[in-house]
Amino acid sequence: MKKKCIICDQNKGKRSCIQYDKVMVCPKCCAQIRNPSCATCSYYKTAEKYAEDKFRKSGGKSFIIELNEEVDKAVDRALALIERKKLKKAEKHLAELLSEYPNYHMVQYGMGALFAFKDQYDKAISHFKKAVDIFPYFAEAYYNLGVAYKNKLDFPNMVKYLGKAIRMSDIDTDINQQAKNLLDHMENVIREQNGVNLETYLKAQEQFKLGVEFMERSEWKKAIYAFSASERIVNTIPQVYGNLGICHAQLGHKSDALAAFDKALELDPQYEPAIVNKAMTETLAEGEKLDNKVKTVEYYKDFPMKNRSYIQHFIEEGT
DSSP states (O other): OOOBOTTTSSSBOOEEETTTTTEEEOHHHHHHHOOGGGTTSHHHHHHHHHHHHHHHHTTGGGOOOOOOHHHHHHHHHHHHHHHTTOHHHHHHHHHHHHHHOTTOHHHHHHHHHHHHHTTOHHHHHHHHHHHHHHOTTOHHHHHHHHHHHHHTTOHHHHHHHHHHHHHTSOTTSHHHHHHHHHHHHHHHHHHHHHSSOHHHHHHHHHHHHHHHHHHHTTOHHHHHHHHHHHHHHOOOOHHHHHHHHHHHHHTTOHHHHHHHHHHHHHHOTTOHHHHHHHHHHHTSOTTOOOOOOOOOOOHHHHTGGGTOOHHHHHHHHHO
């Protein structure tokens, strides 16, 4: 009799997972946790080949786009206004263009540039993505997507779109060189802070992101497997241990939770989420579960970078 999937504990485990020490997982969980760090797995290669074949069948390099010189000039004028910080005037012009030409790539790009300048990165990303959906070889839009994700501290997507900017641009262009310089800079920062190269760090981040998705669905056991996989790749990220602590606390594993919070605080003594969650967990008996709804925060971006206190935010949320 086949053993059950180690992740969902429901379906039969049919595939040996390289991310989880070659334990058996079911096809459904395999698809859920699949990410670029699975590059050597045959199932990942099959999925990637399917996606590439689908893209080629949709048109590939033979893609043709309609150009509108007058609209291009209008967008250029709006971009010039943005550079001069005349944002209200630029937004008015772009809104009018968007109303008339919603499916034109340069108009979507202009709106993305406006929101990026205003540090509204989610809105900027939405428009840049629409621009590349309309025109899949738009190197400038891919570059700006990469920069927007960098500012959101979403490094896997940053690398993804900067890589596309490089592939979609000629080697002697500014966009190509700027994208390469940004990736080189990030490589140096990651090596200095974590002692690994960028590729290795991103593998850990993919597992971390997967763990957060499981946490948001209260799938604590799956989240622990994902965060543990991230830890095995890079063991210098406080958020990994902070989230492991939350998962263990939600399952009633007090001692494991406190050990994880302590590790997070060893790496960053000022990591406030671990301080808060450790204090709450210390009040529990072993086996008693932390009955606290998880609210996802991007701590370093939303608090230290904005000179805000997570502890103060937590207190205010509870009152």
